[in-house]
Amino acid sequence: MKKIKTSEITPEHLYISRRRFLKGAGALTASALVLAACGRQSSQVTPISETPTTGEPNKGEGDEASLTDELGDPATSYKAITNYNDYYEFSTGKEAVARMAEDFPTSPWKVEVSGLVNHPQTFDIDDLRQFEAEERIYRLRCVEAWSMVIPWLGFPLARLLKEVEPTSKANYVKFQSVYDPENMPGQQTLPYPWPYLEGLRLDEAMHDLTLMATGLYGDPLPPQNGAPVRLVVPWKYGFKSIKAIVKIELVEEMPTSLWMAVGPNEYGFWANVNPEVDHPRWSQATERRIGESGRRETLYFNGYADEVSDLYTDLDARKWYY
Ligand SMILES: Nc1nc2c(c(=O)[nH]1)N[C@H]1C(S)=C(S)[C@@H](COP(=O)(O)O)O[C@H]1N2
Ligand SMILES: [Mo]
DSSP: OOOOOOSSOOOHHHHEEEEEOOTTOTTOOHHHHHHHHTOOOGGGOOOOSSOOTTOSOOOSTTTGGGOBOTTSOBOOOHHHHTTSOOBTTTBSOTTTHHHHHTTOOOOSOEEEEEESBSSOEEEEHHHHTTSOOEEEEEEEEOTTSEEEEEEEEEEEHHHHHHHHOBOTTOOEEEEEEOOOTTTOHHHHHSOSOSSOEEEEEHHHHHSTTOEEEEEETTEEOOGGGTTTOEEEOTTBOGGGSOOSEEEEEEESSOOOOHHHHHOTTTSOSOOBOOTTSOBTTBOOSEEEETTSSSOEEOOGGGGTHHHHGGGGTTSOGGGGTO
């Protein structure tokens, strides 16, 4: 296997923005949620309770360049992040999702955490908002070879898992999205084994980069991006970052994700971004960064190799993907 150099560990502060938000981030209020669901005009944006040290998050056209990831690449515009979405519960049309998800009810909402844990617990979404939210500016690399830079607001999944205490038998974490065909037209029309399921190995789930995201650009997550809470695993292809989570289960065996059930040769369990392992139907060597012209080279582990490659010393390089 080709070993990735881990000599230069990226200090945490390079990928964690210095902007921190108060417990229960005041942004996540019912009124802000309503605004997020009613379309966005800058005059309507509810200010967050604690003003970020870098000033109000930039969501206006053209202002986003002031926000960058740790590689210096500008955050993708709020408009693109919220209007170009993969969310098959609504539609396969990326530009149709935002409108179709507009009225999707995300409150009340509960997340059940169960399985091989000492303290199973069902969290109300408001309880989850008590986990101190921080801003993480991550690259998102879709398996279809487009990418974005997204300023999430959220908390490391590890914090939640520590509260429920996985037992020694727990090897994997299984995530389940909401099943709500009445409000999700794709669940009626698309022939997939709903609900959307995903999984991580326990050490991947406990990694500090693995985020439970509740917000975007300092505001609550809009429905099309997975409100009220979704996973973000930035070194894996985007389909691992499951939206609208209602259940998290600690299990012994590797779970079968929706995409493994649908196309095991195309969308495997590991799905680590790897420019050297092509998708059976297209190259993964380069990608199209939304908002840019031309293509850019895809990075090993989507640019997070220094942080995560040690998790995979036992895995064959090809398995990074499959
Ligand atoms: N429940 C659910 N989660 C999902 C998906 C989906 O169709 N349903 N699509 C995935 C894919 S393929 C990608 S690339 C990302 C896109 O996230 P974004 O729309 O917030 O950019 O969400 C992932 N999470
Ligand atoms: Mo995707």
